Amino acid sequence: MSKDSDVEQAVKEIKVEPAMAQESPAVPAAAPAPASVPATVSTATTVIAVTNGEKPMEVTPAAATSAIPAAAAAATATAEQVQPATTIGGIELAATATGSGKANMDPALINFKVLYVLTQLCGLTMIVLVGTWIGQHFGGLGGTANPKLEFNWHPLFMTIGFIYLYGNSILIYRGFRTTRKKTLKLTHAGIHMAAFILTVIALKTVFDSHNLASPPIPNMYSLHSWLGLSAVIVFSLQYVAGFVAFLAPGLRENYRIAMMPLHIYFGLFGFVLAIASALMGLTEKAIFAITNPAYSTLPPAGVLANVIGVLYVVFGALVVYLATEPSYKRKPIPEDTALLNSSSANE
Numbered sequence: 001m002s003k004d005s006d007v008e009q010a011v012k013e014i015k016v017e018p019a020m021a022q023e024s025p026a027v028p029a030a031a032p033a034p035a036s037v038p039a040t041v042s043t044a045t046t047v048i049a050v051t052n053g054e055k056p057m058e059v060t061p062a063a064a065t066s067a068i069p070a071a072a073a074a075a076t077a078t079a080e081q082v083q084p085a086t087t088i089g090g091i092e093l094a095a096t097a098t099g100s101g102k103a104n105m106d107p108a109l110i111n112f113k114v115l116y117v118l119t120q121l122c123g124l125t126m127i128v129l130v131g132t133w134i135g136q137h138f139g140g141l142g143g144t145a146n147p148k149l150e151f152n153w154h155p156l157f158m159t160i161g162f163i164y165l166y167g168n169s170i171l172i173y174r175g176f177r178t179t180r181k182k183t184l185k186l187t188h189a190g191i192h193m194a195a196f197i198l199t200v201i202a203l204k205t206v207f208d209s210h211n212l213a214s215p216p217i218p219n220m221y222s223l224h225s226w227l228g229l230s231a232v233i234v235f236s237l238q239y240v241a242g243f244v245a246f247l248a249p250g251l252r253e254n255y256r257i258a259m260m261p262l263h264i265y266f267g268l269f270g271f272v273l274a275i276a277s278a279l280m281g282l283t284e285k286a287i288f289a290i291t292n293p294a295y296s297t298l299p300p301a302g303v304l305a306n307v308i309g310v311l312y313v314v315f316g317a318l319v320v321y322l323a324t325e326p327s328y329k330r331k332p333i334p335e336d337t338a339l340l341n342s343s344s345a346n347e
Ligand code: HEM
Pocket: 154, 155, 158, 159, 162, 203, 206, 207, 210, 218, 219, 220, 221, 222, 223, 224, 225, 226, 227, 228, 229, 231, 232, 274, 275, 277, 278, 279, 280, 281, 282, 283, 284, 285
């Protein structure tokens, strides 16, 4: 979440930058005078105009001079280096113009903040209620000695890992929009890995609860289990593809760019499938296990199950909205490119 402090930090950085730029011989703040051209071009690596969507291109001095006239390259480079200080995004631009952060915040990002907080509240409530549900109505948690109680880890860890962490990892770029892209990528991959580990534990406990029951319960007979396992497989493939495409070095730039829409689509598809599977699992459990009094009489355990289901849907809807609304998309910040020394690792 871009908290106030994050925003203020961004504003501070923005306010300082033009001044710093003026002091720096390599980065003139005003429109480049011809005299400044050699100084700018002589830096080891220069970031020039954003091309191909969001990707800044790096151009070495030699390449710049051969590909385009040096003066034009320097002018473009200078504009690019100075411009992000005032045009990172609506929120930063407004804050810089008046010097007062919150009062002039981009309305789109105020919406984002409110909805993001709502998403977190919804997600945390969902986890607390699942804990309450299994604690109050199904005997709490247990190990392999008691397969019935071991099962209870399944909804709990699926809710924490495969729903809450999965959703939050998707939102990381938009929620922490003033953090450097490289850091966000590592966090995105790290949270997804944590989600995956909890999901694998949740799968182990449910398989145990079937295999260790006496008599054993058949595996993989329900639509819930089919779609749930499919969601885990989509997630795993997506992780490997995301890692190869955006974190590991070596993949050509145009392939990375081509991968991004697929990455976003399958990331969201897997998430929606996870929510759908959780709803089916919840319904199954309610019908199988809320028997005395029966689920059909709307006992407290049934009401709680329904509330949890509604929260899954609201959480899912909020995450998908926040991750797809174009005006909430994170815009590149100067730090994304300022420390560039290898194009593959810092996209
Ligand atoms: C989205 C996350 C979830 C995934 C990926 C998932 C996946 C699975 C899988 C693969 C099985 C089959 C285990 C076997 O056949 O031995 C299963 C069983 C089960 N799950 Fe889930 N589950 C999820 C969430 C939930 C939730 C939230 C509940 C709510 C209580 C739940 C309840 C059940 C029940 C009752 C079974 C046993 C009956 C059956 O095989 O369908 N699941 N789950």
